[in-house]
Amino acid sequence: MTSAANRGVLPLADSVSNWAMAGVDLLFPPTCVGCGVAGHRICPHCAQLVTPAPATICRRCGRVREDVVDRCVACTDPVAFPLRRVRAAALHLSPLREWIHLLKYEGRRDLAPLLARYLVATFDQPEWVEIAPLVDAVAPVPLHVERLHERGYNQAELLAAGLCRQRHLLLRTDLLRREKLTRSQVGLNAAERKANVESAFCAAPACRGLRLLLIDDVYTTGATLCSCAVAALEAGAVEVYALTLALPARADDPDRADLEHDASPTPISSRTIGATS
Numbered sequence: 554m555t556s557a558a559n560r561g562v563l564p565l566a567d568s569v570s571n572w573a574m575a576g577v578d579l580l581f582p583p584t585c586v587g588c589g590v591a592g593h594r595i596c597p598h599c600a601q602l603v604t605p606a607p608a609t610i611c612r613r614c615g616r617v618r619e620d621v622v623d624r625c626v627a628c629t630d631p632v633a634f635p636l637r638r639v640r641a642a643a644l645h646l647s648p649l650r651e652w653i654h655l656l657k658y659e660g661r662r663d664l665a666p667l668l669a670r671y672l673v674a675t676f677d678q679p680e681w682v683e684i685a686p687l688v689d690a691v692a693p694v695p696l697h698v699e700r701l702h703e704r705g706y707n708q709a710e711l712l713a714a715g716l717c718r719q720r721h722l723l724l725r726t727d728l729l730r731r732e733k734l735t736r737s738q739v740g741l742n743a744a745e746r747k748a749n750v751e752s753a754f755c756a757a758p759a760c761r762g763l764r765l766l767l768i769d770d771v772y773t774t775g776a777t778l779c780s781c782a783v784a785a786l787e788a789g790a791v792e793v794y795a796l797t798l799a800l801p802a803r804a805d806d807p808d809r810a811d812l813e814h815d816a817s818p819t820p821i822s823s824r825t826i827g828a829t830s
């Protein structure tokens with residue numbers, strides 16, 4: 554499948570919701586979720602407070618390292634780490650941490666198009682220039698259907714839709730399915746997280762021959778992304794890449810417990826969030 558044939562697709566529902574949002578903004582002007590200033594959901598000042606992922610990362614798995622390395626201990630084994638490349642846009646620090654929490658647990662799906670801009674900025678980096686034209690489809694990490702019904706939406710899908718709209722990529726929500734309702738990853742170590750999501754996903758035969766870009770909100774141990782990639786590759790995908798909004802600043806990030814895609818909500822102090830209307 555050629556990438557050119559897949560581009561230019563803009564889901565009707567997405568454009569309708571954008572118009573609806575514009576109408577709501579006219580009636581009820583938004584306030585910034587960071588500082589409360591009127592007129593923006595995320596104002597330009599607060600948007601700049603997001604800490605970008607540092608340059609010193611592993612070029613393959615995107616984890617923060619002391620120096621730039623082509624591979625690291627976490628991704629050397631292609632079986633254990635089947636993704637071709639993972640990048641996160643920013644560090645999982647305030648204020649992005651609180652915004653992701655609002656998106657996932659407080660129903661603030663209206664933040665997704667704004668947060669997707671960080672994915673776009675990362676995808677526009679020179680290192681993606683050669684890969685971008687090869688990407689056949691963008692696949693958000695799916696939620697289990699029960700979790701989807703609870704939450705009402707998949708935050709990764711909303712983020713992926715924002716990226717696809719802005720970069721004319723093809724959004725495919727039919728390629729991956731979460732079969733197992735995994736327990737929350739909270740409190741699990743890396744090995745336990747891996748076991749928890751192992752075989753949690755299944756991929757459609759339509760993956761065959763595709764180069765896929767996975768999208769998720771937060772990249773913790775990579776267990777979820779790897780599990781998705783294994784399913785896609787077993788279904789015949791050629792290569793799998795991934796982009797996420799955030800990754801922990803350190804391996805022992807105390808906020809890791811709240812990171813995983815499918816986790817249950819962990820309350821965050823409202824004082825760090827500011828106005829949310």
Ligand SMILES: [Zn+2]
Pocket residue numbers: 585586587588589590595596597598599600
């Ligand atoms: Zn602000």
Ligand SMILES: [Zn+2]
Pocket residue numbers: 611612613614615616623624625626627628629
């Ligand atoms: Zn690595």
